[in-house]
Amino acid sequence: MTRWPLAAFASAALLGISACSSTGSADPSTSTPGAASTAPSMNTSALNKTLQAYHWDLESAQDQSGRALPSFTALAPKTAVRLNFSAGSQPGQQLVSTKICNNLGGSYQLDGDKISIGNMISTQMACADNRVMQLEQAVGAQLPRAQSVRIAQDANPQSMVLTFSDGSRWNLKAVPTNATKYGNAGETIFLEVGPQTKPCSAGVMRTQCLQVREVRYDGAGRKTTTGEWGNFYGNIEGYQHEPGIRNVLRVKRYTVQNPPADASRYAYVLDMTVESERTK
Known part of the structure; x- marks a missing residue:
């Protein structure tokens, strides 16, 4: 598996340079002991829409004879394999990615329930745990062998079986993306979070609120305007505040569609930390 620095990973994702393999599809009617049952195959468009509407968490893996392949799930739930399917930045481009230690990504194509995934490219960060590194290498090597994908539409939650050229299978569970969960694509904003919280009132309760103001940047990434500081009454999913930072x-x-009374009509999800500074 080739390791690329982060800049190369981003460039490859934008340009779609990962070549897709042209492997055939296994017979979808073939049943493997222990594999999830699947509904009749979707058309390509519907299948792609479903793939991109969810995160796909690996629950189990079997070889061609139905025997468990525990190496892919041995580190779960702390280190689990989650596949993300998304549209690329170029017309017609489609990307599959996962993050284990490094970010892995490659292009994919669908033809009915047949899938071909290009060679995975990777950021280049040393993994502290050698077992994580081994898992990452195994996943990066296995994904380009994918041949077919089937969705169990009547399952709750939805599930998917990904079949590979060696006859092995991955069984994955669907977890809605935020866009699916909230029913809209959302918007990207930048928030500056002050180093200290302040007392505030949330209804009849006294609590501590983050001090937040919105920041705007121009097309070149230069900070142009900052808003006024104010209490932030909600929470930012994925963000843990540390006093003094x-x-x-x-x-x-x-x-948020139909938010509860006195609740914010917005949900906030952390994308990345742009700046971080310890204050006196």
């Missing part, structure tokens, strides 16, 4: 966060803000 000032952060600028890139956040996805989603509109």
Whole structure:
């Protein structure tokens, strides 16, 4: 498996340079002991829409004879394999990615229930745990062998079987993406979070609120404007505040359909930390 630095990974994702393998599809009617049952195959468009609407968490893996392949799930749940399917930045481009220690990504193509995945490219960060490194290498080598994908539409939650050229299978569970969960694509905003919280009132309760102001940047990434400091009454999913640390966060803000009374009409999800500074 080739290891690329982060800049190369991003460039490859944008340009779609990962070549897709042209392997045939296994017979979808073949049953493997221990594999999830699947509904009749979707058309390509419907299948792709379903793939991109969810994260796909690996629950179990079997070889061609139905025997368990525990090496792919041995480190779960702390280190689990989650596949993400998304549209690329170029017309017609489609990307599959996962993050184990490094970010792994490659292009994919569908033809009915047949799938071909290009060679995975990777960021280049040393993994502290050798077992994590081995898992990452195994996943990066296995994904380009994918041949077919089938969705169990009547399952709750939905599940998927990914079949490989050696006859082995992965059984994956669907977890809605935030866009699916909230019913909209959301918008990207930047929030500066002050180093200290302040007392505030949330209804009849007294609590501590983050001090937050919105930051705007121009097309060149230069900071242009900052808003006024104010109490932030909600929470930012994925963000853990540390007193004394000032952060600028890139956040996805989603509109919540029919929020409860006195609740925010927005949900905030951390995308990345842009700046971080310890204050005196």
